[in-house]
Amino acid sequence: MKNLRALMMLLIAAAAGLTAVVFASRWMMAQSSSSTTKVVVATADIDLGQRISPEYVKTIDWPAGSVPPGAFHEVGKLDGRVLKETAMRGEPILEGKLSPQGSTGGLSAVIDEGKRAITVRVNDVIGVAGFALPGNYVDIIVNTQKDSNAQNAQNEQKISKIVLEHILVLAVAQEAGRDETKPKVVDAVTLQVTPEQAEKIDLARSIGTLSLVLRNQIDRQDPNTDGATRASLLKLPQPAAPAPVHSAPVKVAAHRAPAAPRDCVHVIDGASNSQECF
Template sequence: MKTRPLILLAGAVTLAAASALVARALMRPAPPVTIVKEVPAASAPAPTLRVLTIDRAVEIGEFITSDNVGWKVLPADSVHGDQLVGTTDADRHRLERDVFGAVARQAMPAGTALRRPLLVKAGEPGFLSTVLPPGKRAVSIPTSVVASNAGLVSAGDRVDVILNLNRADLLPPSTDPNGSFNLLAAQTIVHNVRVLALDSTTEGIAPDMGAEAPSPEDAAKRKTPTTQPVKKHVSATLEVSPEDAERLALAREAGTLQLALRGARETGAATASASSPTRLHDVSSVLKAAPAAPVASYRGATVSYEQPAQRP
């Protein structure tokens, strides 16, 4: 057999096999495409802080209480250094005790974070001017242990002011034998006003937020009876109208002023008019009229003196 036909046959077989393999490869389905998506790593949550915040709108002069504040969670990067931050329950309780009873220096809408410059506490400069309502004035008058009811009048109480006149140059001379008694008079010139301060003490103006539970040592001390010294106040500051302020300014130059404490359950409104004056003859009927001079009766050479009956 010749070699050339064999070579051609082998080449044809090889070409056919190669063609079959290529055709099979072309008919095979493409492998699935795998899509790789990059997922960012989970970041740590941003730090937060609990901040004391106004829950209800507060007007200027309004006291801060548990009814108008609360704790709000804010991002740490939005909290300023003068805001009130409580990290623990003890810190939050301490801050609440510190601000309760303070007064707002300016109006604050709901959601405002409390800051120390926005508050003024009793005893600090500007406290009375912030507490004073519109249309009212604060006037100080001299007082004493007796005039302030032996120190029992406190800031926050409501009082009447009595003017006592006892100077001879306040009334014209009298021909009445008992005319000197007519120089004594008393009159309530201001009614139902609030005591803002005694001396420089304003305790009692702010609402009572409750006291801390006493320690066993303090409780034992309180059970021991002690004698409290009488408080000696030299001035009382009252919340009055502009008209009453003028009346008190003149009255303290004319005589002495006495505070009359009003009961907490008495609801009478303040009045701008003074009451009728009370004089000594209104206190005792003995001084209503001067004693009449004795009448001389002549019976012959005998002279007798008879005292006429006193007029009612």
């Protein structure tokens, strides 16, 4: 009987100890989840290229276990920094969204290293009805004369060809803010390109007209097209290729074998002297 009571007391003590461990574990988890740290967030929407001043940011309590990488904990460390991406109200300011230290404000601060900004004139059609917004990617089509030196007028046809792919739109008109919901019909679009691409755009707009083609932001495939011409668009028969010109064959004179030697005699007839061969 005493052994049974001792066993019961032992089981009750073990259960009590296990319960205490469970409650202690839950309390520790609650304490760790409730611990916070200070994180700097935007107090209003901030456009890319804009310099950050203290009135645009503030610190708030943020769960310590979910602080995003690159976050700031002091407002003073952001004073004078320039955003290269738009920050929304309440969004943490991250190092990855800032231009290098010492960058001045404006569009030049958001141009990637080794790239350039070039502006092209557009209208509501060329500008994809205003949906080519900052942060989007476009392809560039040039429409020009295919062969202006051809003697046959039918060969002098226009061609439309994609000449540049996956070009980043930096700004539309004088606005660099990235609002993906509102189209803006403007007369100029600024693009980020390499120096070689800038040269191609400058040449293309001097020999023809440009059009922008909006593309998926994550689509990295580059089209490889032959371009569209009047003949390919209307499926016109292609002109027959001229027959190849062959040069006249050169006749080579046959080599004649030397004549076989013949027997000759001198014939003397009075005052005349001749030679006869046979």
